Amino acid sequence: MKLFGMSGSGNCYKPQLLMSQLGMDFEWVELDLRAGASRTADFLAMNPNGKVPLLEIEPGTTLPESNAILWYLAEGTPFLPEDRLERARVLQWMFFEQYSHEPNIATVRFWIAFLGNPESHQQKIAECRPRGYAALDVMEGELARRSYFAGDRYSIADIALYAYTHVAHEGGFELDRYPAINDWLQRVREQPGHVPMATGDRA
Amino acid sequence: MKLFGMSGSGNCYKPQLLMSQLGMDFEWVELDLRAGASRTADFLAMNPNGKVPLLEIEPGTTLPESNAILWYLAEGTPFLPEDRLERARVLQWMFFEQYSHEPNIATVRFWIAFLGNPESHQQKIAECRPRGYAALDVMEGELARRSYFAGDRYSIADIALYAYTHVAHEGGFELDRYPAINDWLQRVREQPGHVPMATGDRA
Structure with missing residues (x-):
């Protein structure tokens, strides 16, 4: 399979991490989104829809949307629970990630760490900041009660939320105030086959 | 089951529509979000996370996130395909809906039709407008080639995208320019057991 992605993108890191942990062979095709x-x-x-990551399952058959790719790859593996409610919990957290987390945390990181001109996004950053912390608050509350987001074990819900949480500090989010999140980040890093995010030649 | 929702919300309409089409008994619990x-x-x-819809499966067991609720309810029914790739396509379009469609189309409708003070959201509306049309363009391209979004038949992917597309005009989106979307809206309306969105006492 081919995975079209951009180094440094948390959304692209999600399938990169899962495929590594599944021991799958795949070809990473680097795209520079800033160059169009x-x-x-x-x-x-x-x-x-013009977005990465994009998984080429075979020539002519492609699948976009990072969390749909995770689900497709994880079906029938230990990374996706079998119980109906636990599977719904995986989706609950993956939709939370794409709606309440990513648009507020990943975007701020992008403006600050990638575009490098936070001044011109000051108003947007000010809007996203409290929403990003609200998402982290929800995660902290959940992780104070359980070790992983779904089914009491590491799953693609954790991969989806790890992607941008572990680099949230690059967008100026103070993770020090979240002990349960920090413990969980460590548990995720200790999973067998864990690989760091491809960061490419980002300046 | 109980479904906590707000009349007029497309996200809440999704499970309302599916549960009606599944012939399920459920209690609708109306919440006025504007009143907190x-x-x-x-x-x-x-x-x-303080959002509706919320499904109470049984007392003490609740599930948030409209599209996770759809998936939970549709498992094992004709509204969710069995083929692995078709299931991933359902998720592809549901994540597209929550990331590229809803934040640009539902929000504009909310500011214009619910809050009734579009003037104070003029800049945000101007930002969302082209992104909303871009999402509709992607849908139009897909629907020019197929009748439904996944598996060649009506599924929860169609329910997810119908929810805010069929009322996009309330946010000032001109649907007349999208013939394939209009044909699809009609096909969705003609599905057995279709019910309109609860609109409550919205002025």
Whole structure:
């Protein structure tokens, strides 16, 4: 399989991490989104929504959306529980991640650490900051009661939330105030086959 | 089961529609979010993220996130395909809905049709408008090639995207320019057991 992604992107890191932990062979195809690589005619033919990551399952069959890719790859593996309610909990946290977490935490990191001109995004950062902390508060509350987000064991829900939480400090979020999150980050890092996020040549 | 929701909310309409089509008995518990009903201590104990819809499966067991609720309810029914790739396609479109569609289309409708003071959200509306149309463009391209979003038949992916697309005009989106979307909206409305969105006493 081919995984089209951009180094440093948490969304792209999710399938990179899972495929590594599943011991799968895959080819990473690096795209520079800032240079428009996801808006070319060739790429839009594969994903009309113009986003990475994109998984090429076989030539002509592609799957976008990081969390849909995680689900597809994890089916039938220990990374996705079998119980109906636990599976719904995995999705609960993956939708939480894409709606309440990523748009407030990943975006701020992008403006500050990637674009390097936080001044021009000051108003947006001010809007996202409290929402990002609200998402971290929800995570902290959950992790004070359980070790993992679904089914009492490491699953793709943890991978989805780890992706941008472990680099939230790059967007100026103070993780020191979240002991349960920090313990969980450590548990995730200690999982067999864990690999760090590809960071490429980001300046 | 109990479904905590707010009339007029597309996210709450999703499980309302599916449960009706599944012929399930459920109790609708109306919450007025504008009056803070999702931020009370009682509600936050059920959903620390303070959002509706919330499904009470049984007392003490609740599930938030509209699309996670759809998946939980649809498991083992004709509304969710059995094929691995088709199931991933359902998730692809549900994550597209929550990340690229809802934040740009539902929000504009909320500011214009619910809060009734679009002037104070003019800049945000101007930001969301092109992104909302971009999401509709992606849907139009897909629906020009297929009748439904996953598995060649009506599924919870269609329910998820119908919820805010069929009322996008209330946020000023011109749906007339999308013939394939309009044909699909009609196909969705013609599904057995279809019910309209609860609109309550919205002025």
